[in-house]
Amino acid sequence: MHAPQRFEGSDQYVATHDLKLAVNAALTLQRPLLIKGEPGTGKTMLAEQVAAALDMPLMQWHIKSTTKAQQGLYEYDAVSRLRDSQLGDERVRDIHNYIVKGVLWQAFTAPEPVVLLIDEIDKADIEFPNDLLRELDRMEFYVYETREMVQARHRPLVIITSNNEKELPDAFLRRCFFHYIKFPDRDTMEQIVTVHYPHLKQELLAQALQTFYQVRDVPGLKKKPSTSEFLDWLKLLLAEDIPPEALRSQDAKAIVPPLHGALLKNEQDVHLFERLVAMNRANR
Numbered sequence: 001m002h003a004p005q006r007f008e009g010s011d012q013y014v015a016t017h018d019l020k021l022a023v024n025a026a027l028t029l030q031r032p033l034l035i036k037g038e039p040g041t042g043k044t045m046l047a048e049q050v051a052a053a054l055d056m057p058l059m060q061w062h063i064k065s066t067t068k069a070q071q072g073l074y075e076y077d078a079v080s081r082l083r084d085s086q087l088g089d090e091r092v093r094d095i096h097n098y099i100v101k102g103v104l105w106q107a108f109t110a111p112e113p114v115v116l117l118i119d120e121i122d123k124a125d126i127e128f129p130n131d132l133l134r135e136l137d138r139m140e141f142y143v144y145e146t147r148e149m150v151q152a153r154h155r156p157l158v159i160i161t162s163n164n165e166k167e168l169p170d171a172f173l174r175r176c177f178f179h180y181i182k183f184p185d186r187d188t189m190e191q192i193v194t195v196h197y198p199h200l201k202q203e204l205l206a207q208a209l210q211t212f213y214q215v216r217d218v219p220g221l222k223k224k225p226s227t228s229e230f231l232d233w234l235k236l237l238l239a240e241d242i243p244p245e246a247l248r249s250q251d252a253k254a255i256v257p258p259l260h261g262a263l264l265k266n267e268q269d270v271h272l273f274e275r276l277v278a279m280n281r282a283n284r
Helices: 017-029 043-053 069-073 078-086 103-109 133-138 170-174 186-196 202-216 227-239 267-282
Strands: 033-037 058-062 074-076 099-101 115-119 140-143 148-151 157-162 177-181
Touching: 017 033, 017 043, 017 157, 017 177, 033 043, 043 058, 043 115, 043 157, 058 103, 069 074, 069 103, 069 133, 099 103, 103 115, 103 140, 103 148, 133 140, 186 202, 186 227, 202 227
Parallel strands: 033 157, 033 177, 058 115, 115 157
Antiparallel strands: 074 099, 140 148
């Protein structure tokens, strides 16, 4: 078994001290790391950066509402076997030909330790996390069709993300090390922007940050803009050569920001913002 390494962040990802502690705690305890936070706060990217920083392969399992836990282990393709038997194919003699290995199986049998990302676990059925408890705990599972036990050669670093769409079972939570990624404060956001746009002019960055946090602070927003949406917005501001002055009004009242479609993602929020701007103007 490889000695656990330590994650110290990377050039491509601004990790807070608490987040680095959480990753290293999961490595030390050999437990899954459960990462929660608003959508767009870099949960998925964390797994990519941890894998790169620790020089470990990354395997990803992106969960949908229809995903079943069994798919992560393996699936038995009975339909193909029936078809091949009707065609007289020799392959039907060996049932192994019809076992499709899932991501967990691949992670367990990899020649070296891997980072295994189980992304957006809260999208699946409520029983999904419980159905994986034993496999993630014992690092083994049984294949009934071939009567074999698949055991992990090396324990993967399991990183599980959740957008908090639904509560996860207590039994599952007990087995994880938990970290909530807080929405970045202004200083952290400035560091994140510098990683992506190192040559951004300070004046534009300062005004964009002010406008962005003003938008997030608007009471009643259905969906607050995220870090990834802020980065998209900055990219557009640069591409369209929008000057800092265009992001503020003469009297320092709120304005609907240019290219706001990168930040506000539904018509209710756009209308809400427009109404607030109109009220501000009326109260001048």
